[in-house]
Amino acid sequence: MAYAIGDTIAERSVHLDRESLVRYAGASGDFNPIHYRDDVAASVGLPGVLAHGMLTMGIASSVVVAALEPGTRILDYGVRFTKPVVVDATDGADVHVLATVGAVDDESARIDLKVTFDETTVLVKAQLRVAV
């Protein structure tokens, strides 16, 4: 696969609801109740039940991996968590992922991820590097 700086690798919107959060809690083992209980979230001053940061990070890499050749080797992947994704009990939340090529050298390509919820960036410095 050829990588050119600025190319869009993938773009996708993922709809999350409370079931998504419970499913991720079970799969990951992270049962912090701020991810499924409104009363607990409110008691620690949060604006609502939040998606796990690691769920958002996982969704972003899923969008990239699905667009690459299946044998592509991932070298590293890192993010900073800046804003929470609030998942409304009725309406859920839509997380939007845009993956573009940010840098290329002889050995690797850096894929930059813009991950937004409600027009706000929720992950910064989200970068996944693959072997070329």
Added chain:
Amino acid sequence: MNPELVGREFPPTPPYLVGREKVREFARAVFADAPQHTDVEAARAAGFADVVAPPTFAMVIQDQTLQQLLALDDSGIVLARTIHAEQRFTYSRPIVAGDELVGQLKVTGIRTMGGNALITSEAEITDVDGAHVVTATSVLLVGEGE
């Protein structure tokens, strides 16, 4: 926050056997719909021994190591005031079903800002032969107590 945590190393976690159905369950939970995560034939055709775990699956092992840190009597870390600030994975190879993995945690840095503290730790995840698989680095922000 206890500054003497820096440099502290923890014992390796018990071996974690990565199950095929666990990989499929995790893949579904993170909307990972590439076939190599769920279809053994597709994974083998792509050069893997079995279904491939999504990149963030390493957090399952990392979490076991962080539980050791949180369980310390002298850490000064209160979970209710702790926020996940940064996460990074550096891979030698992907995790596939059938792997037996061990994690070993090391606290590499503590930085204080006002009453808050940023604690950086590295979980080195290896297979049963001791070969490196992935290093999971996390930064936790621990808020000021009352």
